[in-house]
Amino acid sequence: MSVSNMLENWKNFRHMHPVDDAPHAEYKWAMSIDLDACTGCNACTVACYAENNLPVVGKDKFNAGQQMHWMRIERYWDEDKRDFPDQGAQFLPMMCQHCEAAPCETVCPAGATNHTADGLNSQVYNRCIGSRYCSANCPFKVRYFNWYDYPTTDNVWPAEMTEQLNPDVTVRGKGVMEKCTFCVQRLERAKNNARTEGRLVKDGEVQTACQQACPTNAISFGNLVEPESKVAKQWAHQQVELAREGQAKDEQEGGSKLRGYRIFEELRAYPSVMYLERVRESAI
């Protein structure tokens, strides 16, 4: 890449996502997760392991903080001095939030993590040099580093188990960073089929693995550009806007009764995942 090319096309290299300069054309993939429906069953995590060829690292490496779960269930506890504290458990499925102004993207020395036209935060394994700077800069801590060569030296998938690997997803080697992709292989397939038929992807046509596995339908996923999609309706109903670091409804006096919020919104990363707050026993 020449310097003159870079200067001429500067806006293609650094978007001020998501404000003004380049609105999403056809797709902006987004998610909403209803924490009131989430039972913390971990089915989404398991589905993610199966779909995305994630290595199961074992207890020792997990304790060393080397787990590879792109989707994790975070646990929090209501501290209201109840008799049975277990009842106060709250669960929050956490995965890459696909920020519009992602802190990880700006710091990558190799340009291995970028923003796609569909509003996804991409991670390109063959470009990654393993500096782990992105992980250090991620406020959500959802990036995972391959400390070992899981497919070969660690033998995570013994011979007969390689048959269960997803052929649409790279099996990552040692020394690269990885993270939730919003099941980009499914998105691409849906877009491909839609394009062959000369239309756009319909709402509900594509599901992420976690969404598909969720027994309580806590996760919805879709195209935020299309106003009639379930996700867009949910965002609109909860008055959560993508390009804001603080929602108007939260600035109202007395607060709003709406449950929608995004994590670390004030950091101006503009995440693409909206959570619907749990209705707490203690709050009623």
Added chain:
Amino acid sequence: MHRLLSLFILLAGIFANASVHAADAPPSITTADDLGPVIEQPIEFPHNRHAGLHNPADDADPSKPATGGMEINCMYCHTYARRSMVSGIPPLRKCIGCHQSLPSVRETPRIKKLFEYWDAQKAIPWKKVHDLPDFVRFNHERHIQRFVFAQGKPVQEACGYCHGDVKTMTVARRQKPLSMGWCVSCHEKDHPVDATGTKTSHGPNDCWQCHK
């Protein structure tokens, strides 16, 4: 102050240097060694005989038996190209499907070998000619749908963008570099979307199209 000044000079030097390079003509996309290695296949399959152009004038001339191709559509054998990521190598059954009714060539060495495989019920171990790295996912369907079905290009032309003029080859050989820069050189250009309209668009250029 002195330090600041030297830093400034250094930076100015770097930029001047970089812009000199930027002004150079871009390197050409294809070079002589784009040609892939000669790959020896179990049967020397004559692409030219099957897909080559058919010249009826040559049929009458018995001294030129091989010049008349069959003009078989690429997708008759590589049948998945229009509906799958991969174009597919035809199964042995496909070869036999035609060749069992072609007694005229039944005793030629290549066809004899073909029927040896068939009698043994063994797949022919074809070798890969266009082998991309494992981290690249090229989608045949998208390109065939776009150029053949939407835009009405001849099949051999559309396949030929990447595979070269296969109808003149016997065993196929890689003709194009198949490198990322080469892919992008086409994806950066505006192509018409359909056969009649004036609307154009270029191929997608984000990494996740091919690397996921």
